[in-house]
Amino acid sequence: MSFSQTMKAVAxxxxxxxxxxxxxGRLTAGDIAAKVEGLSSATVSYHLSQLKQASLITEAKYKNFIYYELNASVFEEIMLWCAQFTQKEGNS
Structure with missing residues (x-):
């Protein structure tokens, strides 16, 4: 995961x-497409691909479906990185 790719994905x-x-919770691409108005399945697939490349989501195949879910560890890394800017020097 590159930090710039992650930030671009969430932009x-x-x-x-x-x-x-x-x-x-986890959802299929079809579930997501049904919830996002005005987007084709192909567009949703593109966005899922971008999120996956940025390691923000993972996919798991079950029977004939692919389920997508958050990759919480990447969000934790981002939060830790951002936290460094809120801490003053000399504080633990």
Whole structure:
């Protein structure tokens, strides 16, 4: 995962919406497409691909479906990185 790729992925409002959906639990691409109005299945697949490349989501195959879910460890890494800017020098 590259930090710049991750930040680029979350910069897109559709991708942020998908991440918010996945916060509630794993979903298929079809489930996501049904919840995001005005987007084709191909567009949803593109956004899922971008999120996967940024390691923000993982996929797991079960029977004939692919389920997507959040990769919480990447969000923890981002939070730790951001936290360094809120701590003053000399504080533990």
């Amino acid at each position: 897109d409002p559709v991708r942020r919406e998908i991440l918010t959906m996945l916060k509630e």
